[in-house]
Each structure stands twice: as C-alpha cells, then as structure tokens.
Amino acid sequence: MKLFMHWDMEGVSGLFTREHAWYWEEGARPETGQEGRELLIADVNSAVAAALRAGVDELIVCDTHHGGGNIRPDRMLTDPRVTYLQRSVGEQDGLTRWMPGLDDTVDGLMLPGHHARAGTEGAFLPHTWTLEWSDFRINGRSVGEMGIEACFAGHWDVPLAMVQGDEAACREAREQFPGVVTAAVKRAETPDLCSGLDAESARQLTAQKVAEAVQRLRAGGCQPFKPDLPMTVAVSFVSADKADEAARRPGVRRAGDRTVEARLERHCDVVKWLLGVGLP
Numbered sequence: 001m002k003l004f005m006h007w008d009m010e011g012v013s014g015l016f017t018r019e020h021a022w023y024w025e026e027g028a029r030p031e032t033g034q035e036g037r038e039l040l041i042a043d044v045n046s047a048v049a050a051a052l053r054a055g056v057d058e059l060i061v062c063d064t065h066h067g068g069g070n071i072r073p074d075r076m077l078t079d080p081r082v083t084y085l086q087r088s089v090g091e092q093d094g095l096t097r098w099m100p101g102l103d104d105t106v107d108g109l110m111l112p113g114h115h116a117r118a119g120t121e122g123a124f125l126p127h128t129w130t131l132e133w134s135d136f137r138i139n140g141r142s143v144g145e146m147g148i149e150a151c152f153a154g155h156w157d158v159p160l161a162m163v164q165g166d167e168a169a170c171r172e173a174r175e176q177f178p179g180v181v182t183a184a185v186k187r188a189e190t191p192d193l194c195s196g197l198d199a200e201s202a203r204q205l206t207a208q209k210v211a212e213a214v215q216r217l218r219a220g221g222c223q224p225f226k227p228d229l230p231m232t233v234a235v236s237f238v239s240a241d242k243a244d245e246a247a248r249r250p251g252v253r254r255a256g257d258r259t260v261e262a263r264l265e266r267h268c269d270v271v272k273w274l275l276g277v278g279l280p
C-alpha cells in the first residue's frame with residue numbers, strides 16, 4: 001500500500017491561534033510561528049509512524065502550507081519507506097508539477113492539517129487557497145481545498161481516505177467524500193481561535209484514524225472524487241478587479257461580476273486553468 005499525505009497546517013494538533021498558522025502576517029511574532037511549525041513537525045512524525053505501523057509500504061509526505069518549507073528534513077522520522085517533499089510543487093520525470101509522486105501507483109490520499117472552505121460558519125481559519133477567493137465550484141458544487149486536492153487525485157483514481165482538522169473541516173469532508181475517515185482535533189471559538197484536545201491526545205486520535213483509514217482502503221471502502229467531465233470550474237473573487245485579471249487568461253470566461261469559469265477535460269486541471277499549477 002502506497003499513500004500520499006498532503007499536509008496543511010491550520011488543522012494540526014494543538015494549534016489554536018491564527019498567529020501560529022499564519023505566521024507571515026503583519027504583527028505575527030516569529031517565536032509563535034516557530035511553535036506552530038513545531039506542532040506540525042510533531043504531528044507529521046506521529047502520523048507517519050502510525051501509517052508505517054498500519055503496514056503502509058510506501059509513503060510520500062508533502063508540506064503544502066504557505067507553499068511549504070515548514071517541516072525540517074533533519075527533524076523528521078527517517079525510514080526508507082518514507083519520502084518527504086518540502087514543497088507541493090516539484091519535479092517528477094524531469095517535469096515541474098503539483099504533488100510530484102501522486103500518480104496511479106498511489107492507493108490513497110490523506111489530507112491532515114486541513115481546514116474548511118471559504119465562508120464556512122463555525123470554522124477555524126476557513127479559506128479556499130487564498131483569501132482573494134470567496135468560492136470555488138466544480139460543476140456547480142462549492143468545494144474547498146480538500147475538494148480541489150481530491151479532484152486532482154481523482155485523475156489517477158486515487159481516493160481520499162483521511163482528513164484531520166477542526167470539526168468544520170471534518171464535517172465538510174464527510175459530506176463530500178463518503179467513506180472518508182476524519183480526525184476532528186479541535187473546534188472553532190471564532191474564525192481566528194479554536195480550542196480542543198491537547199496536542200498529545202490529538203496525535204493519538206489522528207494515529208488511530210490513520211490506521212482506520214488504511215484498513216478502509218484495504219477493504220475498498222473509499223471512492224475517488226471524479227466530478228463528471230467535461231467539468232465546469234468556477235471561482236468567485238472577493239473583488240471584481242481580481243476577476244478582471246483572471247478573465248484575461250486563455251480559456252477563462254467571465255461568469256459574473258466577480259466570477260470566472262472554465263470548462264475542463266481532465267480532473268488534474270482543476271486549478272491549472274487559473275494558477276498554472278497542475279500537470280505539465
């Protein structure tokens with residue numbers, strides 16, 4: 001069994017404030033950002049150990065938060081079965097692409113550390129890709145980053161098996177991906193603050209859910225997310241000038257004051273039409 005674990009940071013164990021996750025924002029203290037990254041590193045090591053204990057033969061671990069660069073190679077659990085990617089854009093077969101290594105040899109996708117989509121009530125740091133997007137829709141259905149990433153993985157029929165995050169992120173995952181196993185490690189108090197299990201208990205819960213997800217994959221209990229093709233993908237922006245800019249890209253059409261859309265033939269092109277990120 002081969003897994004691809006794509007890590008974000010908003011949803012990790014014991015991380016409760018905006019400043020810990022969005023450490024690049026003005027006024028954020030460097031030591032608080034460092035604490036956030038330490039929580040991520042501890043979570044990654046714990047979940048990787050759980051996957052190996054569950055009998056996973058090969059594991060690709062990718063750091064995607066703020067473009068990556070949060071995990072430290074010298075701090076990670078070392079095992080010949082595990083490959084760490086410090087960024088989510090990298091090389092495969094000499095070509096630059098998103099999530100290198102995610103292909104038809106992978107049996108399951110895991111999305112730990114994730115957050116709910118833009119606009120979700122009662123969620124911690126809800127957003128979709130950037131704060132400039134107010135909504136992202138595939139064939140008319142609103143999805144967040146989990147939906148975007150699961151759709152990309154759907155190109156190779158790779159199912160989403162596990163999500164870790166706050167209660168809102170886990171609810172979103174269960175609604176959109178029947179069969180997905182979720183680890184809800186916290187709940188929002190406000191969009192910028194949450195509370196929940198202490199980091200150690202949250203890691204234990206997540207480890208248990210990783211093992212459960214591996215079992216479910218073995219039993220064929222997770223389905224790939226493959227919206228009907230050709231698919232219509234639309235993005236609504238917070239401001240009209242961002243929509244103006246996006247509408248100038250080839251193949252992108254205006255679908256409203258603040259909305260653009262494109263019609264796509266492949267699941268792996270889910271964000272490429274707008275951001276250039278995907279497969280070459």
Ligand SMILES: [Zn+2]
Nearest residue numbers: 008009065066
């Ligand atoms: Zn993030």
